[in-house]
Amino acid sequence: MGAAVEGLQHVYDAPGEVEIEIDGTTHRLTAFNGQAPGSLLVLFTDATSGVTTYAAGRSLSIDVPDPEGRILVDFNRASNLPCAYTDLATCPLPPAGNRLPVPVEAGEKTPTGPAHTARSVPGGK
Incomplete structure (x- = not known):
């Protein structure tokens, strides 16, 4: 995977995909191992990236799937x-x-204030 620092690559294990439905359309997102065993x-990124949310993207922690493999995706x-x-x-x-x-309006927005300056993000929107 690329990184916010140009020329750097990250390597992660991806145990599978998370399938979600938004407005009748199914989306499959690559999921990586989370911090807790079994978590993801x-x-x-979404239609808000670089507009109201951080351009490089956001992360979403997902708890361990239930016995049927279902998860709760809470943006x-x-x-x-x-x-x-x-x-x-x-x-x-x-x-x-x-x-x-699609826009995901939930979750953290772009940090603002004097300590936060805009910078270009490789592959960002």
Whole structure:
């Protein structure tokens, strides 16, 4: 995967995909291993990326699937990656397939204020 720092690559295990339906359309997002055993992490961009949310994308932690393999995808828990707050972070960029064509208004927005300056993000929107 690419990174918010040009020329850097991140390597992660992707145990599978998360399938979600938004407005009648099915989307499949590559999921990575989360922090807790069995949990997942999804990196994504959407139609708000670079507008009201951080251009490089956001992350979404997903709890361990239930016995039937179902999960709860709660975009209210979408959070900015560390690179939204500092130029010293080397955040991974979401895979190309994890770009939702619809706006996800929930979750963290772009940080604002004097400590946050705009910068270009490789592959960002």
